[in-house]
Amino acid sequence: MRVTQTWTQRLPIMPLFNNTELSVLQWNINGFLRKRSYLLAIAQQYDFDIIRVPQETLLREEVRFPGYRTFSLLRSDTTRGCMVLVKDSLPCSEDTNPIYCGDGVEAHAVLVQRGHETFTIYNLYRGRHAVLDLGEVSTLAGDRLLILGGDFNANHPSLSSTQGSNAAGNHLHHTLTSSSHIALLNDGSPTHVRGGKLDLTLVAATLSSRARWEVHPVVTSDHFAVCTYIRDVAPPPVVPHITRWNTSKANWPLFSNALASWATEYNPSTWDVDSLEADLSTALHAAARDTIPLQGQPTRRHKNHWYYNEEMREANHRVYMFRRAFRRNRTQVNLANLRAAPRTGLAQQQLREERIHHVGDMMAHTDETDEEFTIGELMAAPRPDKDTASGEDGVTYSMLAHLRPAGDEAFLRVINASSRTGRLPTAWKTATIVPIPRPKEPGAYRPISLVSRMGKTAERMVLNRLLWKLDPLHGHIYAYRKGTGTAHSIATLLAAVSSEPSIAIFLDLEKASELAPLAIQDTLACKGVRGRLLTWIDDYLSRRSGRVRFQGHMSEPTVLENATPQGGVLSPTLFNVLISNVLKLPLPHECKIISYADDLSSLLGSNDATLIIAGK
Secondary structure, three states, rough: OOHHHHHHOOOOOOOOOOOOOEEEOOOOOOOOOOHHHHHHHHHHHHHEEEEHOOOOOHHOOOOOEOOOEEEEEOOOOOOOOOOEEEEEOEEEEEEOOOOOOOEEEEEEEEEEEOOEEEEEEEEEEEEOOOOOHHHHHHHHHHHOEEEEEEEOOOOOOOHHHOOOOOOOHHHHHHHHHHOOOEEEOOOOOOOOOOOOEEEEEEEEEHHHOOOOEEEEEEEEEEEEEEEEEEEOOOOOOOOOOOEOHHHHHHOOOHHHHHHHHHHHHHOOOOOHHHHHHHHHHHHHHHHHHHHOOOOOOOOOOOOOOOOOOOOHHHHHHHHHHHHHHHHHHHOOHHHHHHHHHHHHHHHHHHHHHHHHHHHHHHHHHHOOHHHOOOOOHHHHHOOOOOOOOOOOOOOOHHHHHHOHHHHHHHHHHHHHHHHOOOOOOHHHHEEEEEEEOOOOOOOOOOEEEEHHHHHHHHHHHHHHHHHHHOOOOOOOOOOOOOOHHHHHHHHHHHHHHHHEEEEEEEEOOOOOOOOOHHHHHHHHHHHHOOOHHHHHHHHHHHHHHEEEEEEEEEEEEEEEEEOOOOOOOHHHHHHHHHHHHHOOOOOOOOEEEEEEEEEEEEEEEEHHHHHHOOOO
């Protein structure tokens, strides 16, 4: 006890951080039990949130540490042991399956939650004969708030090393310069009594702007202790309760009369499509406030889960292992593929330019579909009988169903202004994405995209004209079509394979909708769609934005560069139009392709299958 008091007297009185930061102490202690009392004095004096001992704890069994939860990788024949101490006040858990960091490299991981953020804390120790491999670390840093530190035994000029480069230093330098997901915090200060700089701290790039790093002024063994501080950030702003109308108790006659009064006096100051849409939306809300009661605030709160799970880790691991195998096995075939890649990229760029030029030409052509929309088309556009969650404007289908003639005219004015200009109102292209927990799958969510109901009604009108313009779709397309579904596609498949020898190949088109917009527009242009209709669809597929609403918080808007809009009325038909190109490929007579969305099955029947089965 007297020794502990002596160490405490040697420590500076003022702590090095405040309670607005996550504080992490890293110290290569060289024997935990011998310095346990010293470490306890440090913990009491400085109140670190996390204490990492990345090597040489030399412990063969778990130990207790007052005020902290302990997570240990115990000493064995191949490891010298490491430890993470987390304050009792912070929720935490051990990651029992840390990522691969190289052959012979010790890695130990703990998940720590502070406020609304979850940090992944990694200890890493590379012995002098171990092979460092940070490929998966870089991938992990892109998905998590990663703080990784330890003794890398790595030397390189970029690390301010006093010695020349070694293999670990070269690999670390390559990782830091080639990856945008990870950053080094060290400032070049020595971390060893002999002037070495082997103790490093890496963090996810998203943390680097609010992180600071320094060598502790007192705590040392043969290694100096280092401190990492991560400044807290405010949680996303709490979104006020969204207005939800109790349309089942609405006074619809009074609502329609109020809207008719507004429409009679309304004289638009501009024909800008955004202004027209905003005026109509404001009028709908004003009429609803006096005629439709509000619903109460929801009381159910869904449990929040960490999003990075074992399946994601395994997927990233597989991708990385494939990349590493390619780098190590430089065969002539792989070399030929690499040399062919630039030519492939050039061909793709030329095709893209040709498509853009073709679509632009077709937009400039006039067509019979350029006529303005009519009240009859608005009335014919199907509208769901039941209200569903509305977009950001709060307008419901039942409100649109009770517009009456004056309100319908105002709505039609917005739609025709959008058609003439070839530009959708911004509000119609903004989605609120709400993650809904999947039943019986903890931590799994289904993203639901909420968009404007006025915009979806306009989409239905455009869809009716598009279907009139297009030829019927291929008969083997079964998704998103009235009267067909999965049962029909399965029945077609079974009927084909049961009547003759067949081979079925099942394909899943990766990122099919994400990379499709330009190809969809080009396909439509090839099918005769032109003028205002093609221009409107071009704007519909481009420059969209979305933001996520979760647990009462709203993210900042993000521009969605590609993909057919989720939740859109037009999206399924547009995707089917694209898939129809695949089904019309010139294939042998015995070959059939069956499509259900982005899942395809290719059937080789009769002669082709017999030849393949016979090995010919």
